[in-house]
Amino acid sequence: MRRIVPLAVLALAACTPRPAVQQAPAQPVRPIQQSPQIRSDLIGMTASELAQRFGRPAIQVREGPGIKLQFRGACVLDAYLYPPADGRGPERVTHVDTRLASGIDTDQAGCIRALAGA
Secondary structure (H helix, E strand, C coil): CCCHHHHHHHHHHHHCCCCCCCCCCCCCCCCCCCCHHHHHHCCCCCHHHHHHHHCCCCEEEEECCEEEEEEECCCEEEEEEECCCCCCCCCEEEEEEEECCCCCECCHHHHHHHHHCC
16 A cells, blocks of 8 residues: 555656746748849848838838838838848848738739839
């Protein structure tokens, strides 16, 4: 009997839930560059260059090490800017998304032309 009690206690202890292990938050992943027409057009631009082309952004959000600038008009353009890998210099556009106000994807080149007033 004396041997059964300690074994029963150990068996019960093994069944108790363990506290959840907290994982470190995931680091943001830098988006992959878009199609060739966008790559040559907006990719690599700074926030200042985007503002010269499209005017003042409707939204500017800091997301981890990067910045999201949103421009609105006939469509919505989200530009994602990240600092260079060496950390020197201003953030530059690495990815662009475009959509209609309803959320439906739209032609990026057409959206860029419409927002630029071309």
